[in-house]
Amino acid sequence: MPLTEASIRSTGPVEQPRKLFDSGGLYLLVTPRGGRMWRLKYRFGGKEKSLSLGIYPQVTLAVARRLRDEARTLLVAGVNPGEVRKQERSTLRDEAARVNAAMRFSLDSDGALSIRIVARRVNLSPSGTADLRAFLDATRGVPVKE
Numbered sequence: 001m002p003l004t005e006a007s008i009r010s011t012g013p014v015e016q017p018r019k020l021f022d023s024g025g026l027y028l029l030v031t032p033r034g035g036r037m038w039r040l041k042y043r044f045g046g047k048e049k050s051l052s053l054g055i056y057p058q059v060t061l062a063v064a065r066r067l068r069d070e071a072r073t074l075l076v077a078g079v080n081p082g083e084v085r086k087q088e089r090s091t092l093r094d095e096a097a098r099v100n101a102a103m104r105f106s107l108d109s110d111g112a113l114s115i116r117i118v119a120r121r122v123n124l125s126p127s128g129t130a131d132l133r134a135f136l137d138a139t140r141g142v143p144v145k146e
Contacts, residue, residue: 013032024068040071042072042075104116107129
């Protein structure tokens, strides 16, 4: 029998971890401390796998079912949803690392340059940016002294 919001809300802490199954491999894992986590049980490449979908109540029953359907669509296409999740997280980590890099440059639409080095920031006006470009272009061919 499929889960309902009322049955999920009424579930409290249990002595042993307990799985409350919905349908299509979706289940709610209830922990002894009262935590409730959505999981999806599926098979890929002949092996049983499990995918975390979020924590209840941040992820509601309707959202968990939608996420289950999206993962099932990937499985039908022959794609492992766990690997897709790993790629998404890797991309987010790489983006966060790029944003938090020690040095960062940004150029506004009006031509102003902003340079951030750790906690310090240097902002150049559009004319200052043009002067810096002219200087860099002029010194491009000059060999570096060691």
